[in-house]
Amino acid sequence: MVQVRAQQPVNTDGSINIHVWLERIQQRVPLTSPAVLLEACEWARDLERQAIAAENFWAEGASSFRTGLEMAEILADLKLDQDSLVAAVIYRAVRERQTDLAEVEHRFGEVVAGLVDGVQRMAAISVSQNPARATAFSPQAQVENLRRMLVTMIDDVRVALIKLAERTCAIRAVKNAPEEKRYRVAREVFDIYAPLAHRLGIGHIKWELEDLSFRYLEPDQYMQIARLLDERRLDRQQYIDTVMQQLRDSLEEAGIEADISGRAKHIYSIWRKMKRKGIDFNQVYDVRAVRILVERLPHCYAVLGVVHSLWRHIPNEFDDYVANPKENGYRSLHTAVVGPQGKVLEVQIRTRNMHEEAELGVCAHWRYKGTDVDTASNAYEDKIAWLRQVLEWHEEMGDIGGLADQLRVDFEPDRIYLFTPDGHVLDVPKGATPLDFAYRIHTEIGHNCRGAKVNGRIVPLTYVLQTGEQVEIITGKQGGPSRDWLNPNLGYLNTSRARAKVQGWFKQQAREQNVQAGKLMLERELTRLALNGADYAQLIDRLGIRTQEDLFAAVGSGDQRLAHVVNVAQQLVEPEAHSEQLELLPRRSSRPPSDRRGDVHIQGVGNLLTQLAGCCQPVPGDPIIGYITVGRGVTVHRADCATAMQLQDRESERLIEVSWGREPVRTYPVEISIRAYDRSGLLRDVSQLLANEKLNVLEVSTRTNKDDNSALMLLTVEIPDLQLLGRLLGRIGQLPNVIEARRNRQEGRR
Structure with missing residues (x-):
């Protein structure tokens, strides 16, 4: 059933009476400083007036100020703190660009600004589909990715609660909107936010979101059940009144104090039960239902005994969610009995604390930083833990469009979620680059990738992507992958899927091209690592390859990993007994006896x-x-x-x-030479790169040639293995103005 809510107080001119509104809020939730919330309300009102005067108001015609107050009212019912209410009041003003986060932080502090920013990032989530791209991005996959992405973006549960309040306001407001918009908002709320409310255990918001969504997604079935409920409402109420009086008399005789009330069954819940059990409306037991609240847990089972002594209970219709709570923490006793006149009746029995948890969920255990709270209660932390552990949001939605299978998939923390320019969401492994993302979209987009924009800004193809970013791939009409992409030291590709596609592309190229390219790649890498003394005859024998040409072809096509070939070459050039023992992989024989x-x-x-x-x-x-x-x-x-x-x-x-045991970390001094065109900040950039790799620098010397404006830098760095050395040289080589970065082999030091 749709919730009936109080109207906002207004002045004689129709404007909101903020002072009366604030008094109502204070009756629901204690405020640390009511003046701050009052300031937020007045500021949001003034910002909207300025926007209207400049004809820069919300295009949908709704009032951002009134919506902010309504959001704060919802959060006050959830007993949230003052920062959350302030963030709710001003959120729409920031969303509609009437002000910015910097001004919010200046006026109300970092916490409020952080909450608003978090809700803004969640606002990018949408389940709307572009029909032209429906084949490439299936709706089912989008729903799953959006749910997972939502979890990764929530650092503070208050952000999720503010967003729930905002979506509740949104679906309340679409009653008179065009049918297409009603459907779009309802689909998003039903697929994303009603399950989130369920997962947080906030019962009354969950029911409202489900009922309103169902009203717009299945209007005919919604109206049919609503009519059936209305037709029998008077008879049902008279029946419930009789039952409640009979229960009061019996509980009073047993010496049990209890609050008894009739419980309205929600329309979506009725429809779901009819579908799940294949029954008609008359067979839904809990259309007639009462709820009994008691003070202490033992009283729950005492009341259950009274109920079962009054009326015969129906087999298989008893659920003990006290001994076995639902996954979202819900606790209650549910039983169905054959009541007066032979009619089936559902009875729910719980303590008042259980009822508060059922209605407020995570908010019933809210912990304010710096306050004294019972440290033995871990309910709040437990609820946050499931928010991060699962995407099994809503088991009860299993009969809607096959969503159950999607919702039972565990959340994968090693993946990130990214937007395309069209608003679709794709998941890639953590550490992925724009090039990995291009191959995730389509193989040809990856092959033709020439650049990328992240949130509208050009970034290098080695940029490491983060959840929530919008990525646009810039493609060319001609060309193909670069062989540099296969070099792990350069950082272009970090996913095996993308690497395999690039390797597949090169395998299709002519053998002659692969031979030439492989020879160039291998010789350049061996020279850079000062391993160019390797004997190719011994190298191909060690690798099990027939000819030198086959080796170059294998490297050029990607069949043979360049890093593996370099490692074997190092073992040939620098035998263990006479080398600095720069190992790509630790050898067992190098372990000290232990x-x-x-x-x-x-x-x-x-x-x-x-x-x-x-x-x-x-x-x-x-x-x-x-x-x-x-x-x-x-x-x-x-x-x-x-x-x-x-x-x-x-x-x-x-x-x-x-x-x-732990293998001791062993490092070896390596001399690196860097040739570059001289510029301001060159040494700083090299030092920063070494610091990022957490490498210790033993010695640095720099010489500048004024004639050709070149610089030669010699560094001695402690390196643990050859793989890190290769990656370091590759990254130094990508710095602006750097001509070459290579390892120096000092024969006299060996």
Whole structure:
């Protein structure tokens, strides 16, 4: 049923009476400084008046000021703090560009500005579809991506609550809007925000959003159920009054104090139950329903006994959500009985605290920073935890368009969510670049990519994308991928999917081109890393390749990873006994003798064989304990393993302390030379890059040639492995004015 709400107080001229409105708010929620909220209201009102005078008002015709007050009223019912109410009042003014975030922060502080900014970022989410692109971006995939993206963008749950209030106002306001807009807003609210309200446990907002959405998405079925409810409303109310009086008399005899009320069944809930169970309206048990509120938990079960002694309960229609709460924390006893006149009646029984949780959800446990709250209550933190853990938003929506399968997919924290210029959302792995994104859209867009814009600003193709950014790919009509894209040290591609597509493109090119390009790539990389003394005959023999030409072709087509070839070349040029031991991958033989096995360190003993227990299968990071076996060394168990606990009781003398070992980090001094055209800030840029890689610089010298305006920089840097060295040289080479960056091999130092 649609919620009836109080009208905003107005003056004789029709304007909002802000002072009376503020008094009403203070009756619902305590304010730390009412003057601040009053200032926000007056400022939002003045901004709207200025916008109207400049004919720069909200194009949809609604009042941004009145909408802000309505949002604050919703949040006051949720008992949110003052910062949230202030952010709600001024949000629409910022959204309609009547002011900006800098001014908000100046007037009301960083917290309020941060809340407004968070809601603005969520405002970009929309499930509207461009029909022309429907084949490329399916509606089902969009809904799933939008839900996941929503979770990644919420840093403060208050942001989600303000957005829920804003969408509640939006769907209330579309009653007289064109049909297309009503459908679009309802689709978005139903798919995204009603499930979010359910996940946060805010019952009354969830029901309102679902009913209003259902009204516009399925108008015929909504009206049919509404008429059936209206036709029997008087008879149903008389019946409920009789039932409530009978319950009051019985509970009074049992000495139980309780509040009893009739419970209105929501239209969407009735329709969903009819569809799920394949029944008609007359078979929906909980159209006639009462709710009983008591003070203490034991009273819930005492009331249940009274109800079942009055009327026969219906088998399989009892749910104990007190002992087994729903995933969003909902707790209550639900039972269906055959009541007076043989009519089916639903009874809900809960404590007053449970009722407050059911209506307010996460807000019922709101924790203000700096206040004294019972630290034993973790309900608020638990609710935030599910917001971040899941995208199983709304199990009860499983019969609508196959959404259940989408909603049961776990949230993947290692993915980010990005907008196309058309407003579609695509997910890519964390760390992806614009080039990875181009291949995510379409292979040909990736092949023809020549540049990218992020939020309207040109960025390099090595830019690392972040959730919520809008990415536009700039393509050319001719050309193809660059072989540099396959060099991991240059940072163009960070996803295996995009890399495979580039490799596939080069495989289709002529062998001669691959040979030439592969030769150029390999020789350039070997020269840069000072490994150009490698014997190609030995190299191809070590790699298992027949001819030198086959090697170049394999590198050019991407069949052979350049980093792997370079690593093998280094082993040939710099044998372990006579080199600086710059290793691409650690060799087992380089480990110092120790009492380690399987990365497990044995405390206080020499070499002992170790093995991981099959019963508990510990992994690095788990607390562990060792058991000395007979003839098989030490078996490593998790500390909480049941087997280990039994052994502790029976054979504690054979238990031994163990810990996960760590491979010591080894670094080697490497001299790097950089040739560049001299410019101001060159040394600073190189130093910043080294700092970003967390590398230690042992020595720096710079020489400048005034004749040709060139500079030569020599640096000695501590490097742990060849892979990092290659990446470092690649990134230095991308700095402006840099001609070449390479490793110097000092023969005398070896």
